[in-house]
Amino acid sequence: MPSHDVMPNMELYQPVQVEDALAIADRLADRGWLVGGGQDTYGWLKDRAKETDAMIDLSAIESLRGVRETSDGIEIGALTTLTEVANNSVIQDKFSLLSQAAGVVASPQIRNIGTLGGNVSQDVRCWYYRRGLSCYRAGGNLCYADTPQGMNREHSLFETSRCVAASPSDTAPALVALDATMVIRSVDGERSLAAQDYFVGPANDIESTTALRTGEILTTVRIPNTWANATFYFEKVADRNVWDFSLVNVAAAFKVSGGNVEDSRIVCGAVQCTPRRVTNVENAIQGQAKNAATAESVAAMATDGARALAHNSFKIPLMQNLVKRAISA
């Protein structure tokens, strides 16, 4: 396959009002491609693995940037950069779980332009798919990764359905753990989804990782005060500390009273196509002491139902250890 060093030619729209962006997205429908920071988009287009007639560049829409405090939490504009999310003092004060997650995405330069909305909405990183092969996710009828010789070290342990690609996002597990709400707009109005429902696995839609429909734009992420100032734990394990996507990550929030866990959210990334809440572990530690002994006793439960592929069985102990560290930290 040839490698290309420039972008193919196409139209570019640069609306400055969200209403204009929605109108363009509606008018162009499948001919248009929404771009936030572009750090997922440009690779697809340069590689000629996907194509579009027009890019709808959202980056000039100032109303979709920034962090606002509301009566019951905070609102983050979907175009807020990951650097801004990581450094924002309100998020650091109340939801440091998200600051930590945003601060370890990719590299400094990518965080300077990559957006929160883009980080949670980016496509999967399976190289067969991204190389433009006609796999299930690309509308074909086979999977190149889930084969004995396939390169599937980075792929999923759970809830695979033809496609075995894993969720690449570091902020998505944090948003699920914080019970965030995703606000989605189209020309027809606004709808909200729980973060958990925003992410879609291949059994439900094999061609999209999110619930976004054609013509819709993710505008805002709302985080309620439910988990403000809880005890947080975030850890990302990747081959390199910079650029690389998580092999497994964990985002956890605990409400602790008298040393015991009152309530918790433990969510792992990169183990299936969507962030995976380990509710069986959450239930098991409720009322238990938040310590190493409890962690040890429940760690194995975290991977109940895991199905390793040919080369990713290391993710099973890795995920167990991350859950263990989240609880014992």
Place this chain on the structure above:
Amino acid sequence: MYSNTTKNGAMSVNSKLTRRRFIKGVIFSGAAATTGTGMYLAANAQSGQSAAERLVTLNINGRNRPVDVLPSETLAYTLRYKLDMTGTKIGCNRGECGACTVLIEGVPNYSCSVLTHNVKGKAVISIEGVKAADGTLHAVQQAFIAENSPQCGFCTPGQVMSAVALLNNNPRPTRSEAIDAMSGNLCRCGAYEHYINGVMRASGQLA
């Protein structure tokens, strides 16, 4: 013509016409041809309902540079092939190496992964704009020479830009802060320690 030069990847270069000169010729004729539509689109540009105008003026290294920019063109492409500022290197062209790092409003960004149309009205500093007006090298450049930071030198323009951005915001970084700030720039020679030494020297913390 544009798509022909790029779709083939490597175009044939005859002895009289270098690739760069050929492309510049294409750009010149392209600019003349689009002036008319550019005027028309300007009237509709406010709402963004129409496609972006091709004739733009960029602020590069403190100078206004009028240039004809294709809708999906990257900043690295514009700098190198239209403005002849070849100090900015394209390594991977995928935001995975850092050789193309420039400052946009003081913030380091991969110019291979930013659309040129996204920097309209923003101040861009490339490696050509780092030295003083009289040609004196920036403290980072001097320090990199003193510390023998570059080996092959291909990543050096990007390393300089990341270091300049760091020192503009944090004149006396700790070594750990320097490592974090430089972490988005790969060096295939593995001269990282030398670059970090250079940053520490440029900040006056290494005699």
